[in-house]
Amino acid sequence: MILVTGGAGFIGSNFVLDWFGNFDEPVVNLDKLTYAGNLSNLTSLQGDARHIFVRGDIGNSELVDELLTYHRPRAVINFAAESHVDRSITGPAAFIETNINGTFKLLESVRRYWKELDEGDKDSFRFLHVSTDEVYGTLGPDDAPFTESTAYAPNSPYSASKAASDHLVRAYHHTYGIPVLTTNCSNNYGPYHFPEKLIPLVISNALAGKALPVYGDGRQVRDWLYVSDHCAAIRRVLDAGQPGETYNVGGWNEMANIEVVQTICDILDQHRPKAQGRYRDQVQFVTDRPGHDRRYAIDARKLERELDWKPAETFESGIAKTVEWYLTNEAWVDAIQSGAYQDWVEQNYAQRGRQ
Template identity: 60%
Template structure:
């Protein structure tokens, strides 16, 4: 049985990955998470008592804690997802992104390198450091009609994407300089159950159910490739267990949609599923949730289009997304309708809908 350390396992993608690993693979999982505002252990309630799962609350910047975790649990793989990931927060306060995404990744690489160098030859050969990154490191495709490939030059636009680009470069340098066996994945926009309410899709669903405005940056023409988070989890395990050392794999959902299309699709599903609509919707001209759409001042440095070419992982590792955007977004809306308790616990705490939708 392989042992996998997952950093950031209480986050959105990390928790989906751990649920998949525990329920669908024969692996032992060690979840390391600092539990910042976006970390939520309730996302792991379904597997929390499983004998193959354990949790360590620690900061990846804490060298002593990371060394101890490696020494005790002796991982075969590390899947590094711990990161500050919200663009708007990086604009308002970039220092945490530099610390976690760059310094934290450096610390983890050094701990992993020391651990790996002391393994016997067979375990050394099998070890993998899997760094999970984002398509935002590539910058803005604009209206070029092109897609991001694994060879696309880096051109990050925000403090968030610049910090992730920096961490990608560190990982590659540790492979080239020290021989550390690494794989890197860059994914498109994820969505699905347990998504923190600051992101577009859950924010729109929750605001709509409350009858509040649905904020869209600029004119809503920004295009993203949308990837259902459970499809992403399957791809990540494929890469860490079957991917070629030193390679990068782009993971996308083959679903390019404008932000406006995403929001109007959610509104259409809610119009169908919700009979007891909020007063603000009932009083609107067409009694549709789309009447709540509100256009707000655009985000600084907002990239127009991201699109992933996922043909490499498809051809080499035989991975394909199982969900279309239409099936995935319906599942997502239905999950939020059935799990009000989960997101209300977050809304009643630290998160107050920062930046997105502020009319300044």
Template identity: 65%
Template sequence: MIFVTGGAGFIGSNFVLDWLTQSDEKIINLDKLTYAGNLKNLLTVAKDPRHIFIQGDIADTQLIDQILTQYQPRAIINLAAESHVDRSIHGPEDFIQTNILGTFRLLESVRTYWNNLSTATKQNFRFLHVSTDEVYGSLASNEPAFTENHRYQPNSPYSASKASSDHLVRAFHHTYGLPVLTTNCSNNYGPFQFPEKLIPLVIVNALAQKPLPLYGDGLQIRDWLFVLDHCSAIRRILETGIPGETYNIGGWNEKPNIEIVKTICTILEEIYPNVVFHNLITSVKDRPGHDRRYAINAIKIEKELSWKPAETFETGIRKTIHWYLNNQEWVADIQTGAYREWIKKNYTELR
């Protein structure tokens, strides 16, 4: 069986569901169930004997040791992380605790577990650490996209904490021989994404006829990756990736935020021809230290592991919009008072 951390979050729950459609292999799913972890994401596998859910923290060494001893997983996919830049600006300590200290404690438990495996099992074991392109910093408009050899230049508490965790994973490979794999992905979007991130926030607000907040001039550029493409890349890397290597995962979809918002409005106006959504676009004060451009060069994973995304942005964004339209009860359930306070705190200061 395999062991996934953070498996009730956005990418994690998509990975768990996707894994169980592709394989009969059991999956242990550990999640702390913070604001972004949602067991409703996993309702379709709630009674599936292949899915074992455990609520807990990757920093809880006793619990991790117990899980490893009891279930003897052949691989670990570490998706547990605090991941929202804005939240890291307002409260960086949670990011330090989970992304750095939590990863360290997880690695320590895994190292002990791995050292005690039989020779054959030890050789086949893998620890796959999921990270972000934000560790590389910001690109100018004319600079080439990030490769796996790009210098780390994190600019937010979030990206700095993820960069730290990446370095720890690398060190545990080079110092102790732990067979690790690291992935750095571009901006994910798709089903089950908590509506603090741009795409679900715009969809949810548009349907409620609320302002569609756009930071600054809206010309910040990101590379967009459909979440199920990300899941397929993780599976491929787990199967055939070389221990110690890093693989960048991108969607080949560089687009400015303003284009993303306008595309969502256009599609919604096709679905609801009597409603105008474009006039809801509202400029808000830019966030501190906002990186201008991210772009992933995903040639390495395509050439070495024969992986490339199946979705274009045009197909992926339509699937995402229709998922939110068809799952408005899910959206309503997560819109707690805490969520509304967060949106109010971050998006009411108009330019």
């Protein structure tokens, strides 16, 4: 039995689905179901006795204590987090509450639980904390990619809150001996991605005939990681990672945002051509967001060298699969684009305007 927190979100739900594609070991899935948590991601698991869903907050210590005591998991994998930079700029309090205070309370529950285990179970238990490359700050165009020893230099309320949570996880290992693992990943993409993020937003806006907003000059560079590759890396770290260690997870796919947008447009031109013109015609450059990091890049050689993991997907293969998924699952997108979501998107991009 493992306990997964945030398992109805984008990466968490993909992890749970991939887990059952590889193992029969049961999963307790704890998710608060905020705007980005979506049980429809897990529809295929309805009635599956291996999947136990619990709606709740990682900051609810009483609930977490009860789940740990009752289900006796051998591992906790923590995906639960507020994760959108733009939302952290307009409303940072939620990021402090979930990513810092929530992680602290979760660690305290785990510490109480782990302390009472017998020695064999103590040694085999793992707490795996899923984090981001954004904690490292930004890179210049010629800088070497982030390694596990890169100094933290977060530049947004989101990345600062994740950096704080990483430090807490590290401290609980060094102070209390809890066998923790931390992964810092690059930008994920793939099925079930909430359409406020770049790739799903571009796909849904393109199909709806709306503008495709691109921040600034669109030359911000990201390392793109297909979500199933990320899930495989997490499973590998959980299985063979050394307690107390951090592992960077990247796709070796550095691309500028404008190139990503144009690639999606070209794929859509092939599979869902417009009556007139091309999807690239919908691109609209808008005012950049405050403090926008210019480049992220992950050096994932430690994970490859020590745990024999490397991504299976190139960006070309992964983005083709992603666009195909959205074209065949438009009902999923329509169902989650509620009035509240549309209001937020309109507010976020309307205030930036056309450049």
